[in-house]
Structure formats: C-alpha cells, structure tokens
Amino acid sequence: MERTPSATKSSSPERWLDEHGDALFRYAFLRLRDRDAAEDAVQETLVAALTARKNFAGNSAERTWLVGILKHKLADHWRRVARTVTVDTLPDADDPDELLERFFDPANRDHWRVRPPAWSDPDAALEDKQFWGVLSDCLAALPPAQARAFSLCEFDGLDGTEACKVLGVAPTNLWVMLHRARLRLRHCLEHNWFERQR
Amino acid sequence: MRRLTCKETSLLVSQSLDRKLPWGERVAVRLHFLRCEACKRFKAQIQFLRKAVQRGAEKIEEASALKLSAPARQRIKRALRKQK
Numbered sequence: 001m002e003r004t005p006s007a008t009k010s011s012s013p014e015r016w017l018d019e020h021g022d023a024l025f026r027y028a029f030l031r032l033r034d035r036d037a038a039e040d041a042v043q044e045t046l047v048a049a050l051t052a053r054k055n056f057a058g059n060s061a062e063r064t065w066l067v068g069i070l071k072h073k074l075a076d077h078w079r080r081v082a083r084t085v086t087v088d089t090l091p092d093a094d095d096p097d098e099l100l101e102r103f104f105d106p107a108n109r110d111h112w113r114v115r116p117p118a119w120s121d122p123d124a125a126l127e128d129k130q131f132w133g134v135l136s137d138c139l140a141a142l143p144p145a146q147a148r149a150f151s152l153c154e155f156d157g158l159d160g161t162e163a164c165k166v167l168g169v170a171p172t173n174l175w176v177m178l179h180r181a182r183l184r185l186r187h188c189l190e191h192n193w194f195e196r197q198r
Numbered sequence: 199m200r201r202l203t204c205k206e207t208s209l210l211v212s213q214s215l216d217r218k219l220p221w222g223e224r225v226a227v228r229l230h231f232l233r234c235e236a237c238k239r240f241k242a243q244i245q246f247l248r249k250a251v252q253r254g255a256e257k258i259e260e261a262s263a264l265k266l267s268a269p270a271r272q273r274i275k276r277a278l279r280k281q282k
Contacts, residue, residue, distance in 0.1 A: 013278045013281075013282075014275060014278060014279075017271065017274055017275060017278065021266050021271065021274070022264070022265045022266055023259070025264060025265065025266045025270075026259040026260070026262055026264050027259055029262070029264055030255075030258065030259055030262065035267075039266060039267070039270040039273075039274075042266065042270075042274060043270075043273065043274045043277055046274060046277075046278055047277055047278065047281050050278060050281050050282070051281070100205060103205075103208075104203070104204060104205040104208075109203055110203035110204055110205035110206070111203070111204050112204050112236050112237075115235075115236035115239075116236050116239045116240050116243060117239070118239060119239075119243060119246075122243075122246045125250070126249075126250060126253065126254065129257075131250075132254055132257040132258055132260070132261040133261040135250060135251070135254070135258055135261075136258045136259075136261040136262045139258065140262065153216060154247075154248055154251045154252065155251060155252070155255050157252065159216070160216045160217050171217075174216075175209070175212065175213045175216065175217075176209075178212055178213075178215075178216060179208065179209045179212040179213070182212050182244045182247060183208065183212075185247055186240065186243050186244055186247060189243075189247070190243075
C-alpha cells in the first residue's frame, strides 16, 4: 500500500496492518496452529484497536499495545473452542502407542531404543540465529493438538489446570500430549541441530 | 516398590515440569535415575527445551517466516475501512 502523506501516525489503522500484521499473525499462529483462526484473530485485534484507539496512551510501543489486545482475542478464542470441541476429538490428539514404540522398545522392557546422548553446550545454541529456525521448524512439525498443548503451557506459561480448562481436556490427557510433544521436539532438535554440531 | 521403566520415567519426568509429583513418584524417579543416565539426560534436555522456548518466543516467531495471506490482508483492510 502506498502511504499517503496525510496518513498521520495515529489515524492509520491500515498502517498497523502493514507494519504489525505479519508479526501479530505469527504470534497468533504459533499458539493456535490454525491459519484461519489466526487470521481472524488478527482482524479482530485490529478492529478492536481501531475502536479503542483513543485509549492508546502512547506510553507503550504500538506493537506491545496491539499484542496486548491480541492476547485477549486469543483468550476469547480458547473459551469459544473449549465450549464447542475438545482436543480429544481431534484426529491427531493421540497417535496411540505407535509413537511411543518409536522411542521405547516393548521387547526390551520399554528401554530407550536410542538413549538420549549428551548435548554439547546447549546454551551456546541460544546465541545462534540458525538454532531458532530449527526449533521453529520442529514446532511446526508437531501434530496440531500436541503443538497447541505445548504452546499454551510453554509459550504462555499457563499452569496445567489453566491449560486443561482452555483446551477442555482432562489433566491426564494434557500430560500425555505434552510428553509426546517433548519426545518429538527433543528428538527433532537432536537430529537437526545437536548431531550436526559435533 | 516396583521399578519404573524408561518409558514410564520419561512420562513422569515430563509431568514434573507441569505439576509437583507426589512423593512416591518422585522417589521412584530418583531411584531410576541412579541407574539410568539416559533418563536423567532426557530431563535436562526437556528443561532446556522449556528454557529455549520461553526465552526465544519472539525469535521463534520471526524465524517462522509466516505471513498473512494476501486475501486475508485484503479482508482485514476492508473490515478496517468499514469500521472507520
């Protein structure tokens, strides 16, 4: 979009879309794992921002203000979802014992098939730009239900009870989903990052 | 007390990040750790995973290179104009 000279900073919600739209979308997508729902959340956020514009004191950064509104929209979304569909009914909520058998050998008293080896200097990875790309890809490769459970608990730091309420699942289901997500992510990071650092 | 398998231990270890384990389970996990370096490493590594995700949320978002689709952008623009 061409920015017209008359579009001053405060009066151009379309500029919010240009400058913050993608960032808001990424924020939402990472947590919802659903393109349509994430796009809707961005739209609701900007529309709400437009009506609340005069309340924006300008003492926080515009992005922070918008993300704050988005967080409320996401919370609304979770409440709606919890009322309608529970995560258990999603097709990928449980990939039964097949996944676990990839990691643990029932013929050998459920020992690790491949024992997690030591990682050399994991903290150094946090300083490496490429590491975040790998972690992002690993998250994207999770089945949606596991990804949502993981994002809620880890990105937003919800405790188990809150996360269960939001997702509409029993605690045991949540723990099973998180366990699977962590097994997958740990394996993915090892394969795509730590093994290559050696 | 029955000995835990690695599969059971890994589930409890994962849960220990989300809730405080009851005493009996904590002891069972610790006993398992005494003879299983692999499960101990699993715990350290998923703790690292948590640290990475919490510290790097923004970096992960940026790295994801996702963008609003063009139709969505148009739709949002229309909604904003209607609202004005």
